[in-house]
Amino acid sequence: MTHVAILGGGPAGLAAAQAALAAGAAVTLLDEGGRLGGQFWRHHAGITDPRMQHGFERFERLLGSLERAEVHSGAAVWSAELRDGGDGGGGRIVLRAVVGDADAADRRPVVVQADAVVVATGAHDLALPVPGWTLPGVTTAGAAQALAKRDGVSVGRRTLVAGAGPFLLPVAQSLALVGATVVGVHEASRTGALARGWLPKPWELLGKSGELAEYVGALVRHRIPYRIGSGVVRVLGVERVEGAVVAQLDTQWRPVPGTERVIECDAVALGHGFTPRLEAAIMLGCEVEGDRRGRFVVVDDAQRTTMPGVFAAGEVTGIGGADAALAEGAIAGFRAAGLAQDDPRLRDALRVRDRMRRLARRLERAHGIRPGWTAWLDDDTIVCRCEAVTKGAIAERAEVPLRAMRLATRAGLGPCQARTCGRAVEAIVAEARASAAVTGAAGEAVGGANAGAQGDGAVGFDRRPLLAPVRLGELAEPTEPASDENRNEAWPSGCSA
Amino acid sequence: MSGTVRIVVDDELISGRDGQTIAGVLIGSGRIAWRTAQHGERGVFCGIGVCHDCLVTVNGVEGVRACQRRAVEGDRIEREVRS
Incomplete structure (x- = not known):
């Protein structure tokens, strides 16, 4: 068998x-x-x-x-x-x-x-860094959803939901159902992209027809404002969230100067993708x-x-x-x-899969992360939450190979192993390399920047020596111990080659 | 339908609903941060076991993700401080 x-x-x-x-x-x-x-x-x-x-x-x-x-x-x-x-x-x-x-x-x-x-x-959720995002009260949209579903609680009483994609809607609904006030849902994508991506059947990603209508109904019922082309560019507070600055975002998600306004809230749920x-x-x-x-x-x-x-x-x-x-x-x-x-038992699943794949491509076009988001970072914004590594520290070492940058800054080497910040760090490095290349030899700029970014292997930060956090003692169980190399928290030498 | 579960957090007894995670009980009691990191306090961030922001010591065992561990009657929770 x-x-x-x-x-x-x-x-x-x-x-x-x-x-x-x-x-x-x-x-x-x-x-x-x-x-x-x-x-x-x-x-x-x-x-x-x-x-x-x-x-x-x-x-x-x-x-x-x-x-x-x-x-x-x-x-x-x-x-x-x-x-x-x-x-x-x-x-x-x-x-x-x-x-x-x-x-x-x-x-x-x-x-x-x-x-x-x-x-x-x-x-898992991909929440892009924002100045102030380490304040208690900021969570991923997925955390807001998990806490609402599994624990029946919400982190704040007034929550701002921001990011991109249809998943923000059920999050807002769940927050409302556990009694939180959702002060707004801010979708970074703009109408054009939304229309192109979502039409003709936007509800499919959320499941069977009717589900989107249900979420829209929930927004209306709970009087939740829904803004497009808008995002959180700063979280305010001293010891916890006290408010957030939202701004209009252009098609590349760059904040539009002069459009900032402060929204009072005690929690922010961020979900820019997965x-x-x-x-x-x-x-x-x-x-x-x-x-x-x-x-x-x-x-x-x-x-x-x-x-x-x-x-x-x-x-x-x-x-x-x-x-x-x-x-x-x-x-x-x-x-x-x-x-x-060609076994007939596969037929239904094959049909559904092919339809859903087409839809997923449309959604990615509509809601996919645009590179302009890095404009809302300050140099001292913490990007790697585990090791408190700032945007400035990462950008400063963007020219060296990714692995050397990580060892020098410790970005992505903390307990989460870059699961939270990996994509953001890669984006900051790529941007810094590209702008360095532009000011240098313009001719080979783009190719050089790309080659550098790719030089660390196609898997970037996604290769990990251990798949899940385990205690050292557990690895020492007699069912074939792991090699010493794999016990080291730092990147084993063979792993980023 | 669910009953009550009581845990001790820094010597204070708090109660939550049976089946909640430790993070759920802590948040339900009005706490939103319970770990001291390099730059301020942290609580739940990812909520699904990925980010390790919410670590606590449970019954003497360090490094337990509060968002993943179900609260058990009598659990003793201690804050963690990262130097």
Whole structure:
């Protein structure tokens, strides 16, 4: 029997599990959350307001299909490898995890060996740095959503929501449902881009038709102002958020001088996009493609990555929303279990996936991050939150290779391992290199800047020596200890080459 | 439907709803920051276990992400200070 391992228990991972089981495979699913569902179906019975949930019947059906699967919730998977050739039995994919309460000292090691793996690790919010964004009261939009859904609380009483993309709407709705006043939703994109990107069916990304109408209804019902071409350019406060400066943004997201105004609030929720969680795919050797604006796992029509037996589905292959993730997950699960591409069981999922992919491209065009945002940073704005590294310190060392810059400034070397600031640091470095090149030899400026930015490898900050935070003692468990190199918090030498 | 869970934060007893994370209980009690970082106080930022801003010490174990750990009756939470 084919054994399929699945990394991630959100829509993509659950759909993959269901499909692989239906095709007769044995399935092991590993998910970091205490409860399955991922970000989309984050919930807690008795706490979550059902109005915040969408497609929950589908979720319950997926859970119901997992009876024959081995499921590990609370699993921090810290290593994912392909074992070389030969057949030692048990399959070539080797995943190592510790399972238990989050960050507990007594988690137990689990090693999974499988014939195939579906990487469905999802994405997290991308909040761009803004002066003042380290003040308590500033969170990502995803945090506001998670706290509302899972804990039934909001960080502030008056929250400003800002960033880009349709995901800001359900966040505003959830905040309103837990009793917070949403003082405004500020969407950085402008009408033209929105119209081009969203038409003709803008609601598709948010799920089945009607969902967008529901969010718009919530905005109206809760009297929430919705502004386009607008963003937070500064957060005000001494010990916590006391207000925010919003400004009009031009098409490149550069603040328009003279349009600033202060909005009184005690919380700011920022969500400028999403960063796929690529590290497991990268550790498995899968090719990733793109640049700092968007880097994703390369997959073919069968959701196969460039590594044999490794499939990927959901946001790691492109930000497409829950319906796309469900379809991709089903395709990956069926194929990983050995079904052929033309098997009739794949037909529905293939159709949905292709439609959602087209929509995702339109949305990226409409809401994708524009380079002008760096204009709202001051030199002393903290960019790397873990190590308190400023924009000025990063830009100053933009000319040296990325790895040397990081070692000199410590940008991206803190506990989050650049998950929070990586994209922003890359953007600041690229911008500084480009402007240095312009003032220098104009002829080779662009090529030189690009070559420099690419010289650190196509994966930029996304390669990580450990996939999840684990304690040193846990790595020393007798289930094959990690190499000493991997225990070092600093970048192991082999990793950024 | 959910009951109550009580935890001790810096020697003060606070209560939340059973099933909430430690971050949820802290925020529910009116706290929004509980870790001293290099440049000021931090609380929840990402809310989903990515950013490590919300770390606390739980029952003597350091470095626990408050947004990921479910609060358990009697948990003792201590602030963390980064020098």
